[in-house]
Amino acid sequence: MAGTLAEKVWDAHIVRRGSDGAPDLLYIDLHLVHEVTSPQAFEGLRLAGRPVRRPDLTIATEDHNTPTLDIDRPIADTTSRTQIQTLRNNAVEFGIRLHSLGDADQGIVHVVGPQLGLTMPGLTVVCGDSHTSTHGAFGALAFGIGTSEVEHVLATQTLPLNPFKTMAITVDGQLKPGTTAKDIILAVIAKIGTGGGQGYVLEYRGEAIRSLSMEARMTICNMSIEAGARAGMIAPDETTFEYLQGRPHAPEGADWDAAVAYWSTLRSDDDAVFDAEVVLDADDLEPFVTWGTNPGQGLPLSATVPVPDQIADAGDRQAAERAIEYMGLTPGMPLRDIAVDTVFIGSCTNGRIEDLRSVAEVIKGKHRAESLRVLVVPGSARVRLQAEAEGLDKVFLDFGAEWRNAGCSMCLGMNPDQLAPGERSASTSNRNFEGRQGKGGRTHLVSPLVAAATAIRGTLSSVADLGPDAVREPEPVHA
Amino acid sequence: MEKFAQHTGVGVPLRRSNVDTDQIIPAVYLKRVTRTGFEDALFAAWRGDPGFVLNQPAYATGSVLVAGPDFGTGSSREHAVWALKDYGFRVVLSPRFADIFRGNSGKQGLLAAVVAPEDIELIWKVLETRPGTEITVDLVSRTVVCDDVVVPFQVDDYTRWRLMEGLDDIGLTLNHEAEIVEFEASREPWRPRTLPAKHLPPVEIEAARPVPVSIGSPTGQGTVPLA
Ligand code: SF4
Numbered sequence: 001m002a003g004t005l006a007e008k009v010w011d012a013h014i015v016r017r018g019s020d021g022a023p024d025l026l027y028i029d030l031h032l033v034h035e036v037t038s039p040q041a042f043e044g045l046r047l048a049g050r051p052v053r054r055p056d057l058t059i060a061t062e063d064h065n066t067p068t069l070d071i072d073r074p075i076a077d078t079t080s081r082t083q084i085q086t087l088r089n090n091a092v093e094f095g096i097r098l099h100s101l102g103d104a105d106q107g108i109v110h111v112v113g114p115q116l117g118l119t120m121p122g123l124t125v126v127c128g129d130s131h132t133s134t135h136g137a138f139g140a141l142a143f144g145i146g147t148s149e150v151e152h153v154l155a156t157q158t159l160p161l162n163p164f165k166t167m168a169i170t171v172d173g174q175l176k177p178g179t180t181a182k183d184i185i186l187a188v189i190a191k192i193g194t195g196g197g198q199g200y201v202l203e204y205r206g207e208a209i210r211s212l213s214m215e216a217r218m219t220i221c222n223m224s225i226e227a228g229a230r231a232g233m234i235a236p237d238e239t240t241f242e243y244l245q246g247r248p249h250a251p252e253g254a255d256w257d258a259a260v261a262y263w264s265t266l267r268s269d270d271d272a273v274f275d276a277e278v279v280l281d282a283d284d285l286e287p288f289v290t291w292g293t294n295p296g297q298g299l300p301l302s303a304t305v306p307v308p309d310q311i312a313d314a315g316d317r318q319a320a321e322r323a324i325e326y327m328g329l330t331p332g333m334p335l336r337d338i339a340v341d342t343v344f345i346g347s348c349t350n351g352r353i354e355d356l357r358s359v360a361e362v363i364k365g366k367h368r369a370e371s372l373r374v375l376v377v378p379g380s381a382r383v384r385l386q387a388e389a390e391g392l393d394k395v396f397l398d399f400g401a402e403w404r405n406a407g408c409s410m411c412l413g414m415n416p417d418q419l420a421p422g423e424r425s426a427s428t429s430n431r432n433f434e435g436r437q438g439k440g441g442r443t444h445l446v447s448p449l450v451a452a453a454t455a456i457r458g459t460l461s462s463v464a465d466l467g468p469d470a471v472r473e474p475e476p477v478h479a
Numbered sequence: 480m481e482k483f484a485q486h487t488g489v490g491v492p493l494r495r496s497n498v499d500t501d502q503i504i505p506a507v508y509l510k511r512v513t514r515t516g517f518e519d520a521l522f523a524a525w526r527g528d529p530g531f532v533l534n535q536p537a538y539a540t541g542s543v544l545v546a547g548p549d550f551g552t553g554s555s556r557e558h559a560v561w562a563l564k565d566y567g568f569r570v571v572l573s574p575r576f577a578d579i580f581r582g583n584s585g586k587q588g589l590l591a592a593v594v595a596p597e598d599i600e601l602i603w604k605v606l607e608t609r610p611g612t613e614i615t616v617d618l619v620s621r622t623v624v625c626d627d628v629v630v631p632f633q634v635d636d637y638t639r640w641r642l643m644e645g646l647d648d649i650g651l652t653l654n655h656e657a658e659i660v661e662f663e664a665s666r667e668p669w670r671p672r673t674l675p676a677k678h679l680p681p682v683e684i685e686a687a688r689p690v691p692v693s694i695g696s697p698t699g700q701g702t703v704p705l706a
Contacts, residue, residue: 015662016655025655027662029670039512040557047514050649056674072686079510086512097673104682116678118671148557148586148648156652158659248677251669259669381684397690404687 002269004166005235006201009141009266013124015158023160029123029140031153032109033060033096035087036414037128041151042090052094054157059118060091060098063108064414068377068404071101080415094154107380107406110134110348114218115382117247121236121263126153131348131430132231133224137217138244139236139266141201144225164230165199165275168268170206173283178463180358181216182350182428182447184208184280185223186288186298192278194296197229200276203268204234208282214243215354222349223430226295235267287462289335290432290445292323297432299335301450301462307331326434327442328422335460338444342425343374343455344437345401345448347411350428351379355448356387360395362452362463367400369458374401375417377409401455413438426454480588482645483618486569488542490614490625491532492606496547500580503551503559517562533566537610545602545614546573551580551591560587570616572623572632574599585638586648592616594623598630618643 003011016025031054038060045052052058065080075081084101091098099105105112110131113119121139126132128150135142145159153159171184189196202224209217217234224232241260244250251259268274286300297320299306305324308331311317324331329338345351345359356378368374376396378384384406387393393403410417411429419425419441428451432443444460453461508520525531532538544563550573551559560583563571569589574596576584584591594602602625605612615624616632618639623630634642641651652659 016658025652025658027659027666029666030673040514040561043512043514048647048649056672059673069687069689071684083512097676102684104684105678106684118673120669120671123670146555146557148583152649152652155649156659157663158652160648160652248679249671249673255669258667262667262669382679384684385682402687402690405684 002271002273004268004272004274005139005203005233005266006141006164006166006231007272009122009124009139010163012122013141018160018162023162025158026124026161027158028126028153029057030113030118030125031058031157032113032125032127032129032132033058033087033150034063034109034127034129035083036064037147038090038150039083039086040147041128041154042094044148044151045094045154048155050155052096052154055095055097057157058096058154059113060087060096061106061109061112062087062099062101062407063106064408064412066101066106066405066407067415068407068409068417071405077415104381104385107378107382108348108351108408110218110222111352111379111383114138114214115247115380117244117250120244120250120259121240122266126159130225131222133229134218134222134348136221136224136231136233137214138240139233139263141231141233143231164201167197167200167202167229167276167278168274169202169204170277170279171204171208171282172206172279173208173281174211175208175282175285178449179282179285179287180447180449181212181219183285183288184282185220186290186295186445187280187285188278189223189227189296190288190298191280192227194226194294195228197224197227200229201231201233202227202229203274204232205268209234210237212239213354214239215352218352219349223295226430236263287447287450289426289450289460290443291327291329291335292320293326293432293434294323295430295432295445297323298445301335301460303335305329305331305333305335328424336465338460339371339424339458340426340444340454340460341372341423342410342419343368343372343451344377344410344425344427344429345375345451346377346379346409347427347429348379348408349430350448351377351383353383353386355428356383356392357390359448359452360392362449362466363399363401363456364395366456367398368455371458372455374399374455375404375410376401377404377417378406381406399455410437412436413441419443426451426460480645480647480650483569483588483590483642485615485617485619486542486590487613487615488569489538489540489611490543490545490602490606491538491541492603493532493544493546494603497549497552498546499553500551500556500559501553504556504562508562509556509558514561515565517558518565518567520558521562521566535610540567542567543570543572543614543616544568545599545606546571547599548574548596550576551584552577555579555583557583557587560584560589564589570614572599572602572616585641588642588647590616590618590634590642592623592632592634594630594632598623598628601628601630
C-alpha cells in the first residue's frame with residue numbers, strides 16, 4: 001500500500017501493534033534530554049527502582065537556564081542553578097552523556113543533535129520539548145513529549161502512541177532574495193492558523209523546500225509546533241546526506257552505504273494519500289513579520305497593523321484587539337514604522353551558523369541604530385567557535401552587537417536575558433506569546449535578514465530597505 | 480505501582496465544584512525539580528483558611544477526597560495528581576472529572592471514581608455529621624461504602640484492571656519486554672548511539688563578558704540593563 005513519509009517511519013518502529021483502539025508501542029531511536037523537563041522523570045525512575053534502559057540512545061545538554069555571560073562563574077539564580085545541578089547529578093547516577101556549560105558540544109538541544117550527526121533520516125526522535133519537531137528536517141519522526149513520557153522512554157525506550165494524521169504542505173516556486181525559510185513557515189502558520197496542524201504531522205515538499213539548505217529546513221520544521229502540529233518532516237535527499245556525512249556520529253563505510261540506500265526510500269509515494277493538503281507559492285512571498293501575540297498573527301512586512309473593526313469574525317476581532325493593545329500598536333500603522341528596542345538573533349529556530357553568516361553579511365561594515373541593543377546568541381558552543389573561526393564575532397562586535405555564549409537565552413528568558421516591561425524586540429525565535437521574552441515584553445518574530453536590517457534602521461525593515469546590493473546570497477555551507 | 484483492589488480511609492468532604500488544577504496546586508510550585516514532596520502545595524491557597532476542611536483535625540488522616548462536579552479542570556499539570564498522592568489521597572470521588580486529570584490519575588495510581596451527584600450528597604452528609612468516618616472503596620464490586628451509605632461508582636475497565644494489577648504505563652510496557660528485546664535485535668547498525676561519545680576535538684570555550692554600552696530605554700528615559 002502506498003504510504004506517506006511519516007507512515008513509513010512510523011511502521012518501521014512498531015514494536016507491538018495496538019488492537020481495538022489501543023495505541024501502538026513505538027520504538028524510540030534517540031532521546032534528547034535537557035534540564036527543565038527531566039528532573040521528575042529521573043525521580044520517578046529512582047522511586048520505582050528502574051534504570052535507564054538505553055543510556056546509549058540518550059543524550060543530555062544544558063540550555064534553557066544557562067547564562068550567556070560569565071559562564072565560568074556560579075549561576076546566580078538559585079532555581080536555574082538547582083535545575084542544572086539536578087541534571088548533572090542525574091546524568092552521573094544514570095550513566096547519561098551530558099554536555100555541560102563550558103563544554104564545546106553544549107548548546108540548545110535541537111542544535112546539538114544535528115551537529116553531532118545523531119539526528120538522521122528515518123529515526124524516531126523525542127525530547128521533553130515541543131520544538132523537537134526541528135529534527136524532522138532530516139526525515140526523522142521527531143516530536144515533543146511530557147514528563148511522564150520522558151520517564152516512560154527512559155525506562156523502556158518505547159512509547160505507546162496512536163498514529164498521527166498527515167498533512168502535505170507543498171511550497172512551489174523559489175524564494176526571492178531577501179526572503180528565507182523563516183518567511184515560509186511564518187506564512188504557513190498565518191495561513192493555517194496556530195491550531196491548523198493539530199493532530200497532524202506536516203510534510204513540507206515542493207520545489208522551494210527542495211532547494212533549501214539543511215539548516216533552513218530545520219527552521220521550517222522547528223516551527224511546525226506553532227501551527228499546532230505534532231511534528232514536521234522533509235524527505236531526505238542529497239542535501240541531507242551531504243550535511244550528515246563526516247559528522248562525528250554519522251555512519252561510516254558499509255553502514256553509510258546501507259543507510260543511504262534505505263534513506264533514499266524515505267519519501268511519500270506518488271499515490272500516497274494525505275489527510276489534508278496545503279499549497280503555497282514561494283515566488284509570492286515577502287519577508288514576513290508578526291504583529292500580534294501568537295505566531296499565526298503575521299503579515300508581509302509591507303502590510304499595516306490590522307484594524308480590528310474590519311475583522312468579520314468576532315473571536316478573531318477580539319484576539320486582534322487584545323494583541324494590538326498588548327503590543328502597544330496603532331491599528332492601520334505600517335509595520336515598517338514599528339521601532340524596536342532590542343534585536344535578538346539566536347534560538348533553535350535561527351541560531352545556527354548559516355543564520356549568523358547571513359546576518360553578518362548584511363551588517364558588515366555598518367553600525368547598529370543607536371536606539372537599540374543587539375544580542376547575538378549562538379545556538380551552540382560549536383556554532384560560536386565556527387563563527388569565531390570565520391571572524392563573524394568581529395563583525396558583530398564592530399556593529400555594536402553583543403556576542404554571547406550559547407543557549408536558549410532570550411528565546412524564553414529563563415536566564416537573565418529578558419526584555420523589560422514594555423520593551424519591544426525583533427526576534428529570530430519562535431514564540432511571541434505575552435511575556436515570553438520577559439514580563440511585559442513585546443516580541444515581533446522575524447527572519448535573520450529582517451533582524452539584521454532592523455538592527456541597522458531601528459524599525460522593522462527588510463534588506464531591500466537598505467538599498468540595492470545590500471545583501472548577496474550567502475554561499476550554501478556544510479560546516 | 481501498588482496493587483489496589485480495596486482501600487479504606489477517612490473521607491474528606493470538599494463541598495466545591497469546578498476545582499481546577501490551579502487550585503489543587505498553584506503554578507508557583509511547578510518550579511520544583513522533585514516528583515515527591517508536594518503535600519504542602521496541595522490546595523495551598525485554601526490551606527491558609529483555618530475553616531478549610533483539611534485544617535480540621537478529624538480529617539487530618541484523610542485519604543478519600545469527596546468533591547463536587549468537574550474536578551481537575553484547567554491546566555494539564557501532572558503536579559496536581561502528585562500533590563494529592565503526596566498528601567495521602569488514594570481516591571477522589573466526584574460526579575465528573577476533567578479528561579486530562581483523569582488520564583494523569585490513572586498513570587499515577589490515584590483512583591478517580593465517578594459517583595452520582597445525589598450519592599455524593601449522601602456521603603457528604605455522613606462525613607459532615609460524623610467527621611472522621613472511614614470510606615471503603617472496592618474496585619472489585621465497584622462500590623463505595625460510607626457507614627450506611629452503599630453506592631456504586633464508575634471507572635473504565637482498562638484503568639480498573641491496571642489499578643488492580645498494580646500496573647503503571649511503564650510496568651505495562653515492560654510486560655512486553657520480550658518484544659522490545661526482539662525489536663532491538665533487528666535494529667540496523669547505522670542507527671546512532673550516543674555512547675561511546677564521539678565529537679570534534681575539545682576546544683576551550685571562553686566566557687562572554689558584559690559589554691558596557693548605554694542605549695535608550697523603550698520609553699526613551701534612562702538605560703536598559705544589559706545583563
Ligand atoms: S531556543 Fe527557545 S524554543 Fe528552542 S529549545 Fe530553547 S527555549 Fe525552546
